[in-house]
Amino acid sequence: MEVDHHEPSGETKSAMHSWRYRHHFTYKADQGKNIIVQCNLCLPRVNLLSTSKTSTSNLKKHLDRTHLGCEASPDAKRGRKKEEHNGEESRHCQLKKLKAEIISKCMTQAKIDDLIFSFIVEDCQSFYVLEQPGFKKLIAGLTEGLKSMDRVTLFTKVDQGFSRMREELMAKFSNIQYVCTTADIWTANNRSFFGMTCHWIDGDSLERKSAALGFARLQGRITYDVIAGRIHDIHVAYNIESKVQTTVTDNGSPFISVFKEFAMDSQDSDDDIGFYENVSTILEGEPEQDMLLFLPPLQRCASHTLEQIVSEDFWQAVSQGPMCQLHFSTMAKVFAIWNKCHHLQVGMDAAEEIGKMALVVPTITRWNVEFCAVQKIVSLTERELTELCARLEVPRLQSEEMAFLKEYVTVFHPLAFALELFQAEQKCYLGLVIPTVLSLKNKLKEQKDAANYFGDVISAIVVAIDVRFQELFASTEAKIATATTPQFRLWWMAASEREEMCSLLATEASQMDPCNVDEANTSRNLSTIESEDDFFSYGSVKPSTQIQQRGVTEEIRKYIGGTGKSLECLQDFPRVKQLFLKYNTTLPSTAPVQRLFSQKGNLVTSQRNFLTDDYFERLQLLRYNSNVCSLTTE
Numbered sequence: 001m002e003v004d005h006h007e008p009s010g011e012t013k014s015a016m017h018s019w020r021y022r023h024h025f026t027y028k029a030d031q032g033k034n035i036i037v038q039c040n041l042c043l044p045r046v047n048l049l050s051t052s053k054t055s056t057s058n059l060k061k062h063l064d065r066t067h068l069g070c071e072a073s074p075d076a077k078r079g080r081k082k083e084e085h086n087g088e089e090s091r092h093c094q095l096k097k098l099k100a101e102i103i104s105k106c107m108t109q110a111k112i113d114d115l116i117f118s119f120i121v122e123d124c125q126s127f128y129v130l131e132q133p134g135f136k137k138l139i140a141g142l143t144e145g146l147k148s149m150d151r152v153t154l155f156t157k158v159d160q161g162f163s164r165m166r167e168e169l170m171a172k173f174s175n176i177q178y179v180c181t182t183a184d185i186w187t188a189n190n191r192s193f194f195g196m197t198c199h200w201i202d203g204d205s206l207e208r209k210s211a212a213l214g215f216a217r218l219q220g221r222i223t224y225d226v227i228a229g230r231i232h233d234i235h236v237a238y239n240i241e242s243k244v245q246t247t248v249t250d251n252g253s254p255f256i257s258v259f260k261e262f263a264m265d266s267q268d269s270d271d272d273i274g275f276y277e278n279v280s281t282i283l284e285g286e287p288e289q290d291m292l293l294f295l296p297p298l299q300r301c302a303s304h305t306l307e308q309i310v311s312e313d314f315w316q317a318v319s320q321g322p323m324c325q326l327h328f329s330t331m332a333k334v335f336a337i338w339n340k341c342h343h344l345q346v347g348m349d350a351a352e353e354i355g356k357m358a359l360v361v362p363t364i365t366r367w368n369v370e371f372c373a374v375q376k377i378v379s380l381t382e383r384e385l386t387e388l389c390a391r392l393e394v395p396r397l398q399s400e401e402m403a404f405l406k407e408y409v410t411v412f413h414p415l416a417f418a419l420e421l422f423q424a425e426q427k428c429y430l431g432l433v434i435p436t437v438l439s440l441k442n443k444l445k446e447q448k449d450a451a452n453y454f455g456d457v458i459s460a461i462v463v464a465i466d467v468r469f470q471e472l473f474a475s476t477e478a479k480i481a482t483a484t485t486p487q488f489r490l491w492w493m494a495a496s497e498r499e500e501m502c503s504l505l506a507t508e509a510s511q512m513d514p515c516n517v518d519e520a521n522t523s524r525n526l527s528t529i530e531s532e533d534d535f536f537s538y539g540s541v542k543p544s545t546q547i548q549q550r551g552v553t554e555e556i557r558k559y560i561g562g563t564g565k566s567l568e569c570l571q572d573f574p575r576v577k578q579l580f581l582k583y584n585t586t587l588p589s590t591a592p593v594q595r596l597f598s599q600k601g602n603l604v605t606s607q608r609n610f611l612t613d614d615y616f617e618r619l620q621l622l623r624y625n626s627n628v629c630s631l632t633t634e
Helices: 010-017 057-066 074-106 109-122 127-131 133-142 151-174 224-237 255-262 270-275 302-320 324-343 345-355 367-379 382-392 399-422 430-448 455-468 476-483 495-510 514-521 545-560 567-572 574-583 591-596 613-627
Strands: 025-031 034-039 048-052 179-188 191-201 208-218 244-249 298-300
Touching (some): 034 057, 048 057, 109 151, 109 613, 127 133, 127 151, 151 208, 151 613, 179 224, 191 224, 191 591, 208 613, 224 255, 244 255, 255 298, 298 302, 302 367, 302 455, 324 345, 324 382, 324 399, 345 382, 367 399, 399 455, 430 574, 476 495, 476 574, 495 574, 545 574
Parallel strands (some): 179 244, 244 298
Antiparallel strands (some): 179 191
């Protein structure tokens, strides 16, 4: 085709500009109503095409016939997009089928039931949640058609889980030599419950382990023999009555009188009996004469003793001292702030807006919470506190009252720190109590000289510590527990008493079961032959008592002279390790059994009234023991 090459006219340019495929063609010539173009995709081959100025159908046919698979073809693009869309749909269907297959293989109905059971138990949920339409829809949607179990199935799983938990705990206890239990009574909504937990130390890792043993409903009159019977029955049920070193209870609880009646070796003084005379008004009745109940020794809660020092001795010293008026006026204003922040939303908003924090509202029975709440108040600047009092419409704290609160926080911070130590569980042992109390006394005495308001109060508290912990300071068990704790050894004792303590440790260590010591000290295979001495063996010769005693004494002195503070160093001293396991199994606090009741907001509700007392107890034990026992069969 011969063409006349020249620049296109304005009309031709305008027509080509509206073409959809103009970028794939080059203008060559004008032929009236038609124009001649070169296909750029056909280069280097010359391929001239004639097309109308107003229609591009001829060019589209050329692209579809000649260049169908290239980027230029609109049909190719549409076909490729259709293919991609179909591919995406296909992949989506495949993924959906794969998800359904995975769910059908992994998320069986039994697995779903186990997960729901764990959810109900661990989060203390009501059984009524299984009947809620939203919960059923949630399970069906997440599991592609599987359904939520009914309450009958849930009750069956509770029975199975409880039986499995008891078997696992009894298997653990059969391999443990020493345990400690804690006991308490809790009342809510006119219903009383008896709680008991068990604690031991793993012989290999030296880690503290805990389990709940009882959460029983108490009905009728709570007498001495009822409480003693509960403790004895639980010990017997788990076959640990001969392994319990001590049972830890609150000082002011009815347990004190119970253990005076039934403990195997009660050493309480006559003064203590007079102190707890008021218990007789709470616990009425005499124990039956034909009951053969023997309880382990009692260990009084150290944290509760400190709480008593604050709630009784502290307040008595303050009320009789010169700072009585200042103390009560200051605390009245502070309590006014707490009440407004606790009961009114405007108070909470003002505290968060001004102080950039939520003020802690203390409880009646927890002094350390009150101390933290005072700390929050003291941390506010004078401007922030003035603004907060104005917003809440409460009396403003004066400068002397603020100075009083700041000294309160400074002076009694060691006391709050000691309470936190006692209420720990994993790293808290009986051997921690004596050094903590001694350090607390020293810290308080250091604060006395610089105190402007609390000098007399500090003196009264130091005296109260000596009186209330007198029995503990005289306890041989507490001294051995402290001496076998690597963090303290004998550093807390006077130099004149250390030699006598070494002799006591050696005597106790020599009386330990040799089998346990040998197992702890064996580190090599007896069948290994490394020398002639290993080959020519004629049996082990039992060392004489004198040689054995000398070895015990050397081990004790080597341990006392060490500097390591970690429990790992006890692995090098097998006899000391056995003493540590025996005497430090005891906890110094009842905090664990109080945590058993920590879900009290969800435990006793109207939706749980249909549960029998047995099922209620089983649920709480399963919840508490979920960390040491498996809830399901997997």
